[in-house]
Amino acid sequence: MKARQSTLSPRKKASQERSIMTVDAIVEAAARILETRGAEGYTTNVIAERAGVSVGSLYQYFPNKDSITNALIERETTILIGRVRSAAGESDARLALSVMIRLAVAHQFERPILARLLDAEEVRLLGSAHESRFAELARSAIAPVVKRVTCAQVEDAESAALDIMAITRGLTDAISVQGDVRTHGVEQRISRAVFGYLGLACGQRRFPL
DSSP: OOHHHHHSSSSOOOOOOHHHHHHHHHHHHHHHHHHHHHHOOOHHHHHHHHHSSHHHHHHOOOOOOOOEEEEEOOOOOOHHHHHHHHHHTTTTHHHHHHHHHHHHHHHHHHSHHHHHHHHHHHHHHHGGGGHHHHHHHHIIIHHHHHHSSSTTOOOHHHHHHHHHEEEEHHHHEEEEEEEEOOOHHHHHHHHHHHHHHHHHHHOOOOOOO
């Protein structure tokens, strides 16, 4: 696993403004190539061309295209974690969870094609390690809210949080494939599924939204 992780890590970390801009351009170019060409057209040469840098410059920072994909996954995960954590401070736990769902849906629908591709790439590249990112988000932001919003019968709030994330991601991806971009309707459907799940965990037929 360590050897695999080394091939996904950048060759060097950008520290100066110019190098940071170069890395950002490469990562965003990768995102746009995935969106417009998919995995089949996703090569380091194409990414470098789109980023406006030489292939040699790209390889100064990334050993292969998978390491670029990993950096893109890290970027999107960091954005999502920041957004979800921002809702954790809501005093009303149900409202906090509803806001988290709304932010997660909005994040997936900002760039739905990219979101779906990165979900698949995360599993391919990281295998079980991708669950640690889910776990970090669940542990740090969602689980504490789940503890406040549910009954005492939910013993493992972190597992419940992971289930909630899976429900949110799965439904969002499925709906986006269908071409339904009405995010408000998506939020309602996911909220019903999430709160229904929590209600069943509490032995209730219905769980109030």
